[in-house]
Structures are given as structure tokens and as C-alpha cells.
Amino acid sequence: QSVLTQPPSASGTPGQRVTISCSGSSSNIGSNTVNWYQQLPGTAPKLLIYSNNQRPSGVPDRFSGSKSGTSASLAISGLQSEDEADYYCAAWDDSLNGSWVFGGGTKLTVL
């Protein structure tokens, strides 16, 4: 059971726009920024979005992030076949001694 809640799956056809949600609480998303990671099959996770809505250099502007209250979203526009991957949200959680928490991951299928 992950601290952050994501839908287990999402899908879309090439060219479509899809969104992936990430729900948390006041101790994590509500008080800290959200990062998103993309994990292509058989590879290590890669930073996709940091600080809620910032893209590292090299990440296409088709990817965007947003945050409101205790929830965050990742949007992918102009969906491409190479976007098929697992996506994870993450945030620092202030409870207890503090820890990083992740969502359970969303498997994106490009139909």
C-alpha cells in the first residue's frame, strides 16, 4: 500500500492527451513539491518532472506537471509509442522523521 495514490493503469492512442493523477495528504504533497519519474521497460527510473512542473533539459514539452492542494497530475500531450512506460510520483513526507514516499506507479499503454 503506497502512501501516494495513483491509478494502476492509463491508456491512449497516438496523438491523444492523457493525464495521470497522484493523491496524497497534508504531510507530503500538501506541504512539499512533487516529482515524477518515468521508467521504461527494463530500465532504471528517470527524472521527468521536478518541483511540481519543471522539466529537466532534454524532456519534451509534451510532458507537464501540476499540483493543487494534496493532489498532483502529470499530463502527456501528443502521445507517442515511446511514452509507453511506468510513471511514478514522489514527494517528501514530513511525518515521523521524514521520508521520501512514492505512488504505486501507473502503467501507460499506447494503443
Add this chain to the structure above:
Amino acid sequence: QVQLVQSGAEVKKPGASVKVSCKASGYTFTSYDINWVRQATGQGLEWMGWMNPNSGNTGYAQKFQGRVTMTRNTSISTAYMELSSLRSEDTAVYYCAREDGDSINWFDPWGQGTLVTVSS
């Protein structure tokens, strides 16, 4: 370029310990915290803890307290994660990741991962 290269796959028996290494290159090793994250087959990401390579200070997830030890050798820019009293549920890919940012942080880059298999 900034890179983290991890040690190779390990097979261990229940009750044993495993020590995974993570060699950093392309940046000043002591300037960024190293975190460890694991992923069981077909499962999500699970944070294990962090280490400050400069001071050696560490912080561990409650779940792993007493079983995990994170250390470093600054002379060779390498971080280590040792997990003891292994059980079958510890079978997973273990990743190290550099924690970037100032007060607002993120993990970038990640190591390639090390598969640890616990089996009798």
C-alpha cells in the same frame, strides 16, 4: 556526464547480508546526498534511506531501521548500502540515486540497478 554505476547482481541465502556499491562520476561526490530505493519484481518503488557523503550522516526508512547501513568511501567516490538478515521478501532491484536541488529536491540521476536475489 554525471553517472552512478552500481555493482553486479548478487544471490544470497536467507539470513545473510548483502553490500551494494554505487560509484559516482562527473561531479563532486561529497556535494550531493545519495539515496537508495528498491523495487521488487513487478512492484513499485520503495525508499530505503539517504546518506550525506560529506558528513556520513544517514537517515533510514522506519521499515529498514536496524537492518540497513549506508556508508561511503570518499577517496573513490563510492557509496554503499548493506542490508542484513535477508529474507525472500528482500529480493528486488536496488537503485542508488543522487539527490539534487537545494531545499526543493529530486533524484537525478539513478544508477542502473543491482538485482539481489534471496533464495535458499
